[in-house]
Amino acid sequence: MYYGVGCPPCVGYREQMSVSAPKKLIDLILEAMKDERSDRAKYKIMMDMARDPKVKRQINFAYEDEGKHYKMFQQILFKLTGKMTEVPVPDVKRPVSLLEGVESSIDGELEAVELYRDILAMLPNKQMRDMLYEIITDEQEHAVRFTYLYSVLK
Numbered sequence: 081m082y083y084g085v086g087c088p089p090c091v092g093y094r095e096q097m098s099v100s101a102p103k104k105l106i107d108l109i110l111e112a113m114k115d116e117r118s119d120r121a122k123y124k125i126m127m128d129m130a131r132d133p134k135v136k137r138q139i140n141f142a143y144e145d146e147g148k149h150y151k152m153f154q155q156i157l158f159k160l161t162g163k164m165t166e167v168p169v170p171d172v173k174r175p176v177s178l179l180e181g182v183e184s185s186i187d188g189e190l191e192a193v194e195l196y197r198d199i200l201a202m203l204p205n206k207q208m209r210d211m212l213y214e215i216i217t218d219e220q221e222h223a224v225r226f227t228y229l230y231s232v233l234k
């Protein structure tokens with residue numbers, strides 16, 4: 081296998097990518113996949129806690145998106161490593177109240193944006209960076225939805 085810099089004609093694209101993807105990038109993507117799993121599980125609990133269908137609906141937007149994001153990160157990781165990776169759903173603590181869950185989700189969404197910007201900066205091609213742009217704008221939208229919910233529930 082070729083481990084040097086550059087791409088001799090005998091080396092396939094995937095093989096070249098898999099040897100050149102930095103460990104730091106792989107680790108950050110795995111962290112992102114774990115966060116997506118954990119957020120989705122938390123939003124499921126919050127939807128069960130919410131009685132108002134309008135509140136449920138707002139949380140459901142984020143719930144659906146986190147499932148999509150997990151798959152997108154999984155696809156990026158596959159392109160970088162040639163391997164399909166699954167991250168188990170972590171144990172998620174039930175928020176003490178819906179309001180507390182909403183409040184901590186605003187912070188969580190904004191922290192995700194910070195992490196995903198770091199990942200975006202390390203990605204090797206436009207197709208992958210476009211996927212990250214989509215995820216980042218979704219997370220920003222979630223932060224806005226949770227901020228709105230916070231003002232409704234407070």
Ligand SMILES: [Fe+2]
Pocket residue numbers: 116145146149192219
């Ligand atoms: Fe997400």
Ligand SMILES: [Fe+2]
Pocket residue numbers: 119142145146189192218219222
């Ligand atoms: Fe989100």
